[in-house]
Amino acid sequence: MINAYVRVPPPQNEPILAHAPGSPxxxxxxxxxxxxxxxxxxxxxxxxxxxxxxxxxxxxxxxxxxxxxxxxxxxxxxxxxxxxxxxxxxxxxxxxxxxxxxxxxxxxxxxxxxxxxxxxxxxxxxxxxxxxxxxxxxxxxxxxxxxxxxxxxxxxxxxxxxxxxxxxxxxxxxxxxxxxxxxxxxxxxxxxxxxxxxxxxxxxxxxxxxxxxxxxxxxxxxxxxxxxxxxxxxxxxxxxxxxxxxxxxxxxxxxxxxxxxxxxxxxxxxxxxxxxxxxxxxxxxxxxxxxxxxGGKDFIFVHPSAADDLEALATAIVRGGYEYQGQKCSAASRVYVPESLWPRLKPRLQEMIAELRMGDVADLRNFMGAVIDEKAFKRASSYIEMAKHGGSEAAVLAGGETDRSEGWFVRPTLVQVTNPRHRIIQEEIFAPVVAVYVYPDADFDEALRLCDTGAPYALTGAVFARDRKAIERMLHVLRHTAGNFYINDKPTGAVVGQQPFGGSRASxxxxxxxxxxxxxxxxxxxxxxxxxxxxxxxxxxxxxx
Structure with a gap:
């Protein structure tokens, strides 16, 4: 036995190894x-x-x-x-x-x-x-x-x-x-x-x-x-x-x-x-x-004052929505964007998504692999088909292709919905499918309400803005929408000891x-x-x- 009040070694977060070419x-x-x-x-x-x-x-x-x-x-x-x-x-x-x-x-x-x-x-x-x-x-x-x-x-x-x-x-x-x-x-x-x-x-x-x-x-x-x-x-x-x-x-x-x-x-x-x-x-x-x-139906909410941060915003949407094929309970799957920013953000997202490599993960150059199994593949495919036949309420802006011949591959897919209560923006899909709803700038408060009530979950969420007053407003209105809340960052990647993880409501x-x-x-x-x-x-x- 040890006759002492021992102290465990102080913890530090483990460094991420780069796995660069030539590294051990x-x-x-x-x-x-x-x-x-x-x-x-x-x-x-x-x-x-x-x-x-x-x-x-x-x-x-x-x-x-x-x-x-x-x-x-x-x-x-x-x-x-x-x-x-x-x-x-x-x-x-x-x-x-x-x-x-x-x-x-x-x-x-x-x-x-x-x-x-x-x-x-x-x-x-x-x-x-x-x-x-x-x-x-x-x-x-x-x-x-x-x-x-x-x-x-x-x-x-x-x-x-x-x-x-x-x-x-x-x-x-x-x-x-x-x-x-x-x-x-x-x-x-x-x-x-x-x-x-x-x-x-x-x-x-x-x-x-x-x-x-x-x-x-x-x-x-x-x-x-x-x-x-x-x-x-x-x-x-x-x-x-x-x-x-x-x-x-x-x-x-x-x-x-x-x-x-x-x-x-x-x-x-x-x-x-x-x-x-x-x-x-x-x-x-x-x-x-x-x-x-x-579960989670995690959001990114964008304020008009984020106009000068579109590159960071686009990166957050793509990384947050498509890393690990969107199969994270924290993955960004619904995005609320003001009309004033959408004409510039839309083509940038389409460019980024088109550049994503998908394939065998043993090829370390790939950004994405396959969804986990046949059941997940069919579920993702059904939502993509729903978007393709969505009429005036939904449209596929990027991706939309699936291939199960060798692996259960689903291309990263971006869907724009005009109905903020559409199933694609409300239901958890657990796949690389991200829905965007574009709101009039003048309807900022109403869009916040739609975000708060738009899904039964409350796991993670992110807001993008430079206007501090707007950030405080979003923090208040969206207070119960996410157990892990991010400001000017993607809603994924919680680190042990830094962002304790968990949500409420149906999450x-x-x-x-x-x-x-x-x-x-x-x-x-x-x-x-x-x-x-x-x-x-x-x-x-x-x-x-």
């Missing part, structure tokens, strides 16, 4: 891209460190070369859920009693492994399995994941140090216990770092976790499990159950030992889980903590991943009072005559 990181990445592409691995169910194989399997394919199978995934079913719960609960007491410094050391070691030897592995797996370009993989699977590991430890230490005041002759303490039971972590395909964080944040606070990854991201998520195992995470603390959502989720949510849900995914899925928790509320040993980050519970606000949700504090001089007489002084 580029050579290492290209080596891993070749190795992983040449293999076809088996991804098992992981319960208590044991690799379990099932009779039902699925495949992980390259979205940009969908005939190429990267891995076979063994899918869990209801028969695997109870053993996973029992294994997790069996590991819980020892894990929760482990000193915080020891738990922290595991995740700090994982950060260093990821910053070095695992960096090209996680980047390559994310690129090939999720069709991310090298830059998008680097800021996600490497930098953001490393930041989550380091900053979570830092924030946890800050949280544990928060203690109540004590009056004379007493000592008051807060004991930050883990939740009763286990945490169910349900993770998305689009960010490897989110998959890691949804498991690690509760585990750091002493909880045990059942981890259900997205099958389409199972390759990178498997390497996350291997990273944590090598960092020294005890068996049973995080158990991985790949497979169909309801098949695994229904028995998990019916368990009396469910302590919490850490979720990132679609709004309907989270609402369905919340509904099922409500139906089972009398079964649970405690009220489960529900933490979810869900989630706004528990701010990458901050102490998220970690506090995974604790059940106990107040302890010790009286050094306890009273020895029953009557109070006021009772004297």
């Amino acid at each position: 990181e580029r050579a290492a990445l290209q080596g891993e891209l070749k190795r992983i592409a040449a293999e076809r691995i088996e991804i098992p169910i992981v319960i208590g460190g044991q690799h379990v194989r099932s009779h039902r399997t699925d495949t992980v394919r390259m979205p940009h070369r969908h005939a190429h199978v990267l891995a076979t995934v063994h899918e869990a079913d209801a028969s695997h859920v109870q053993p996973a719960i029992q294994t997790a609960l069996a590991a819980k007491d020892e894990w929760a009693r482990m000193p915080f410094a020891s738990r922290a050391a595991i995740f700090l070691r994982a950060a260093e492994l990821l910053a070095t030897r695992y960096r090209p592995i996680l980047n390559a797996a994310t690129m090939l399995g999720q069709s991310k370009t090298v830059y998008q993989a680097e800021i996600d699977a490497a930098c953001e994941a490393i930041d989550f590991l380091r900053f979570n430890v830092h924030f946890a230490q800050q949280l544990l140090s928060e203690q109540p005041v004590s009056s004379a002759q007493t000592w008051n303490m807060l004991d930050y216990r883990p939740l009763d039971g286990f945490v169910f972590a349900v993770t998305p395909f689009n960010f490897t770092a989110i998959a890691l964080n949804l498991c690690v944040a509760p585990a750091l606070m002493g909880n045990v976790v059942l981890f259900k990854p997205s099958t389409t991201a199972a390759l990178s998520n498997w390497y996350v499990m291997e990273l944590l195992r090598e960092a020294g995470l005890p068996e049973g603390v995080i158990n991985m159950l790949p497979g169909d959502g309801p098949t695994i989720g229904n028995p998990v949510l019916s368990s009396p030992d469910l302590g919490g849900i850490h979720f990132t995914g679609s709004t309907p899925t989270f609402q369905g889980m919340w509904r099922m928790v409500g139906e089972n509320i009398a079964r649970y040993r405690q009220y489960p903590r529900l933490v979810g980050e869900t 989630g519970t706004n528990d701010k991943a990458g901050s102490f606000l998220n970690l506090v949700r995974w604790t059940s504090p106990r107040t302890i009072k010790e009286n050094f001089v306890p009273p020895t007489r029953v009557p109070y002084p006021s009772m004297n005559e």
